Amino acid sequence: AAYVLLLVGMPLGSQLPDASWSSACYFLCLGVWTLFVGSHRSLGSKPPKKISFREGILAPFLFSLSLFGLYCLLRFFPNLDLQAFLSAYLALVGVFAVASNMVDLIGSLFPLTNSQLFRVEVPKWILEDDKSIVQLSSTLADVLALCVGVAIMIAYKQDGAPFMLNNFIATCIAIEALQIFSLGSFLTATTLLSGLLLYDAFWVYGSSHVFGDNVMLTVATSSAFDGPIKLIFPHLGGSSTFPYSLLGLGDVTVPGLLTALMLKFDRSRFSTRAYGVFENSSTGSMAKPKKTYFFTCIASYIFGLVLTFVANGVSGAAQPALVYLVPSQLIGVFLVSSVKSEVDLLLSYNEELLDNTSDVEKEN
Template sequence: MNTSHPKYITVADQRSERAWQWTESEDALRTYLIFFGFLLAGELPFVRDVRFADLPYFVGLATITIYIGAHRGLTNKIRQQITLREGALAPVAASVALFGGYLLIKFFPDLSLQRFLNIYFWLIGSIAIVGNVAPPLRRAAGELGECTIPLTFPEGWLLDDDGNSIRETSIAPSDIAAVLLGLGVATVDLTCNHSSFTLNNLIACLIATDILQLLGLKSFKAAAVMLVGLAMYDIFWVFGSPKVIGDNVMLAVATSDILTGPTRLLFPRFSGSLGEGSAFPFSLLGLGDVAVPGLLACLALRYDASRATDMRARALAAADALKDSLASMQAGATDREIAHAAADAAEAAFDEVADAELAHRVSTQGGASASPFAVSDAVLHQRTYFVPTMLAYVGGLGIAFGVNAVTHLGQPALLYLVPATLSAIVVVGAFRGELMRVISFVDSPSPAVEKALARQNAKE
């Protein structure tokens, strides 16, 4: 089934007609401008001199990062999904990585891995900057954002989402500017050894948006298991490790100068601060405290997208049908015949889009990524679960910083963020009477991912 509206097109039609992309929308341009505004605000001296200024700074950067990653992922066809089993193993893998880093810091203080890390962060930082900046820069650049520069690639060098080789493509002049900007910023950050907290935060946030775009939770069940497990991981390594190991492992790794890079958000510590980690010159928020709840917010937005009603698509389909009906009427038709024919055509076209949406919801239980229909901007006005999840994230982060200010002890942020965000999903689902539908929701893998998995299984 296919309608005349360009935002409700089948996957096959997307090759010939361009689907809606959030990264090319006005909403994306505004969001990136706000993001860069927060980064620049942190450089203002009078902002740094305000006590507790780190809270709104971190809240702003974290929420915008999640917002960007979630909306970029809406139309991303290639997404690695985290299953229930993988979610259960995540705390174990995180613990091994964290404790391994701690052992390196504790027993091999002269071992330098920084050169390798610098190359790694320079590479992924450059990619993250280019990937985030290029689309909105195209929109803002006007004619310079149009694809006018042809490129030719050898067979197999460049693949599309379905794994097919692309021999010819084109880029915009603004894309070249984005590449130069990405390489330049990553190089400056490397040259100053990650000492600029603003550059560090820029690269860290954009890397996090890539993570949220490329990774996804398969279901809310997997989300609950993984988030609760990682909250327990966070609690143990912050509160339990001093009693078991004799040292706060999480704090030791987070404030180490041996392993540095854009793995945390930083803000200059207020003069005279007390408590754990006060010798470290920055307040910090771990990137995991952004990415982990962010994965839940991304899943909430994809659920919203699967339930969104695109009234604009229905109206435009009806309008097109009305126009076609009037154009095909016989010259001698009466006013009554014209009115009835036009009304019937408009109603049929309207219902066709509505039936397609309903069939999709029933067949997928809300799963959106395997839908034969393109995501439209209707989701921007129907974020029923995403917005409460984000508000809960802000509240949980505020509580974490409040407890830290009172106790002067480092806090496992996930202790507050996980209950807050999961509760938001449960409360909204219960209030709307669709909690079981939310629990049974499965975000189906995209066709491209299914093909890749099939090829991998065939090789094995």
């Protein structure tokens, strides 16, 4: 149902009038949808890659080196053809991201496609840990989803392709990132998001004073990076070279990582380890976990994104969205934990420890 809503809603976005609020409404709806779906998909059985505390500290520095390196290539080697390589890479990523998002939809609409076609044995020495699956199987739904991904990417590459195709592929990439990566703990989340806030603020606000140019905006709007790595919306007041309003994919994925973590935290709060098993007194059935922190993150994301658009409208300049989104989400989560007297529970939450405990309980 969520993907049907997306497929119906995206074309309707093109019918919005050319007004300052149109892009804001469009990005808000698309961003919230991505956070909602991506967070729930992260609860799947496939174990995500957990970002360690050390990786959370290093990430802003590594991103800065990558961003500045790309900027130097664009500025000092203008004849260097980066577009061909990056276009091929992003196309490959986009195809598999779309396929991954479409396979469940195809399987639910056409149950017969869930039949297995083949299975491949993967040598253990290729895998990073012994707990990984050593057999890869494929169904007809997988093949059909891959064909859908290829077809959408081919359509996207055509001249005059509607901007909705870019946004559809970009949202699929963001959702796939939320399914693969996990912050693991609130401490890691705070460290990573705070570092990326400083990263975003410097390269948008400070880089022009240091390098004489807005490094982030130069790279983001370059034709060499004309791919599904940002959400776009037509803007008649924009420049002839880039006539769009944009929202970077990181401004969706980074808050989405915290939102997904808080959804898992909500589940852990109502596990037998946290509070014991709750039952509905009237029906005797198991009570469903309340998504208190998850919806707090969603509401905080909306608030932060609205602040971003207001600041953009008032200043008339590009704004680093994470400067508004990160404090909004972190403060929102911390305030809720304070009201509910769960600050210690939040700060001590560690997804890896809970996973290990669950494994022990299953063995017993």
